[in-house]
Amino acid sequence: MNWESVSRSVPLKTLTTLKAGGEAELFAKATSTPELVEIAAACQLEGVKVTPLGWGSNFLPSDSGVKGLVLVNQTRAIQIDGDVVIADSGVAFQDLWLKSTQAGLVGLEFAVGIPGTVGGALVSNAGAYRSNISEFLIELEIVQDGKADWVDPSWMEFRYRDSVLRCESPRSAVIARTRFRLPKGDAKKSYDEAREYQRQRIGKQPPSASAGSFFKNVIDAKLASEIEGLSDGMRKNNVVPAGFLIEQCGMKGFRLGGAMIGKKHANFLLNVAGATAAELRSLAEYAKCEVKAKFEVDLEEEVMYIGDWTNFQPISP
Numbered sequence: 001m002n003w004e005s006v007s008r009s010v011p012l013k014t015l016t017t018l019k020a021g022g023e024a025e026l027f028a029k030a031t032s033t034p035e036l037v038e039i040a041a042a043c044q045l046e047g048v049k050v051t052p053l054g055w056g057s058n059f060l061p062s063d064s065g066v067k068g069l070v071l072v073n074q075t076r077a078i079q080i081d082g083d084v085v086i087a088d089s090g091v092a093f094q095d096l097w098l099k100s101t102q103a104g105l106v107g108l109e110f111a112v113g114i115p116g117t118v119g120g121a122l123v124s125n126a127g128a129y130r131s132n133i134s135e136f137l138i139e140l141e142i143v144q145d146g147k148a149d150w151v152d153p154s155w156m157e158f159r160y161r162d163s164v165l166r167c168e169s170p171r172s173a174v175i176a177r178t179r180f181r182l183p184k185g186d187a188k189k190s191y192d193e194a195r196e197y198q199r200q201r202i203g204k205q206p207p208s209a210s211a212g213s214f215f216k217n218v219i220d221a222k223l224a225s226e227i228e229g230l231s232d233g234m235r236k237n238n239v240v241p242a243g244f245l246i247e248q249c250g251m252k253g254f255r256l257g258g259a260m261i262g263k264k265h266a267n268f269l270l271n272v273a274g275a276t277a278a279e280l281r282s283l284a285e286y287a288k289c290e291v292k293a294k295f296e297v298d299l300e301e302e303v304m305y306i307g308d309w310t311n312f313q314p315i316s317p
C-alpha cells in the first residue's frame with residue numbers, strides 16, 4: 001500500500017449526515033474492492049485502527065476526532081447472476097434494490113429512503129417496514145487480520161439493528177463484498193411499493209441534518225400492552241417506538257445549542273444550527289434520562305458514536 005496517498009487531519013463533518021464532529025487522524029478513499037482490501041489489510045497488519053465510512057448516515061464522530069485511518073468506501077461494482085446479487089460493500093443500498101428490481105428480483109423495496117452503503121446497512125442490520133437487510137444475505141467477504149475471506153452471515157451475529165460489528169469492542173473488520181439471494185417477482189409491483197414507502201417517509205421525516213432514527217425502537221410486550229396512546233399495530237407487534245416515548249416526555253422541539261429534537265418526529269435529533277457532536281450527544285443523553293425517569297426504559301442508540309469520546313461530559317440543558 002502507498003502510505004503517501006493517505007491524508008492527515010481531514011474534517012469529517014461534511015462526510016456525515018449529522019454534519020458534526022472532528023477530524024480523522026488519517027484518511028483514505030477506496031474506489032475498488034482490491035483497493036479497499038489492500039488498505040484495510042495494510043492497516044490491520046501495521047496495527048493502525050481502520051474505521052470504514054460509507055455515507056456517514058449513522059455515524060457521529062467525536063469533536064476530538066477519530067484516531068487511526070478513516071477509510072471512505074467508494075466501491076461500486078454490482079453483478080447479477082440468476083437470483084444472486086454480488087455487490088461491493090460501497091454500493092448504495094438503494095442501488096442494490098434498483099439493480100435487483102431491474103433484473104426481476106424483488107424484496108428490497110424497504111431500502112428506498114435508507115441513505116447509505118450496503119456495508120453500513122449490514123453493520124446495523126438496517127431495515128424498515130418489517131424487513132431487514134440480513135434476511136437476504138447469503139455470504140459476505142470480510143477483511144480481518146490482514147486478509148480477506150468469505151464468511152457465512154452467522155459471522156455477523158445479526159439482531160434487531162445490531163451486529164457483532166456494533167458491539168463495544170468490535171472486531172477490527174471491514175466488509176468488502178456481499179452476496180444476496182432474492183426472490184423473482186413483479187418489477188412493477190416492486191416500484192409501486194418502493195414509491196409508496198418513499199411517499200410515507202417524505203411525510204414523516206424532517207429535511208434538516210439528521211441520522212434518521214437516533215434510538216432503536218423498544219421491543220417490550222409488557223410496556224406495549226400497558227402504555228396509553230400506542231397504535232394497535234405497534235401494540236400487536238410488542239413495539240414501542242422510541243419517538244413515541246420521547247414525545248410523551250414533552251420533548252418535541254426541545255433544543256440544546258444547535259441540536260434539536262424533531263418537531264415532526266421525536267426520534268430524529270436534528271442539527272439545526274451548527275451543533276457540535278457534544279451538543280448532539282448531550283441532547284441524546286438528556287432524552288434518555290427523561291424517558292428512563294418517566295417509563296423506566298433504557299433507550300439504546302441506533303446512531304454510532306465514533307472516535308475518542310473519553311473526555312465527553314454531557315452539557316446540561
Ligand SMILES: Cc1cc2nc3c(=O)[nH]c(=O)nc-3n(C[C@H](O)[C@H](O)[C@H](O)COP(=O)(O)OP(=O)(O)OC[C@H]3O[C@@H](n4cnc5c(N)ncnc54)[C@H](O)[C@@H]3O)c2cc1C
Pocket residue numbers: 017051052053054055056057058059073089090093113114115116117118119120121122123124125126127128165173174175176205210211212213304306
Ligand atoms: C434520513 C435518514 C433516514 C434513515 N432511515 C433509516 C431506516 O429506515 N432504517 C435504518 O435501518 N436506518 C436508517 N437510517 C440510518 C442509516 O441510513 C443506515 O444505518 C445506513 O445503513 C448507514 O449506512 P452508511 O453507509 O451511511 O454507514 P456509515 O454511517 O458510514 O457507517 C455506520 C457504521 O458502519 C461502519 N461501516 C460502514 N461501512 C462498513 C464496511 N464496509 N465494513 C465494516 N464497517 C462498516 C462504520 O464504521 C460505522 O461504524 C436513516 C438515516 C437517515 C439520515
